[in-house]
Amino acid sequence: MFADAAxxxxxxxxxxxxxATYCLDPYHLVSGLxxxxxxxxxxxxxx
Numbered sequence: 001m002f003a004d005a006a007x008x009x010x011x012x013x014x015x016x017x018x019x020a021t022y023c024l025d026p027y028h029l030v031s032g033l034x035x036x037x038x039x040x041x042x043x044x045x046x047x
Contacts, residue, residue, distance in 0.1 A: 004028040 002025040003009045
């Protein structure tokens, strides 16, 4: 099961498909990492 990191999605997947493997989809994974990097850079240069 590919999805974003919303907690409610993980709850539904666990309840309705306990055999499923839950993974972040590539778009949301890269987007989250990119946002974390930008935030870290902003903090380094202007916190």
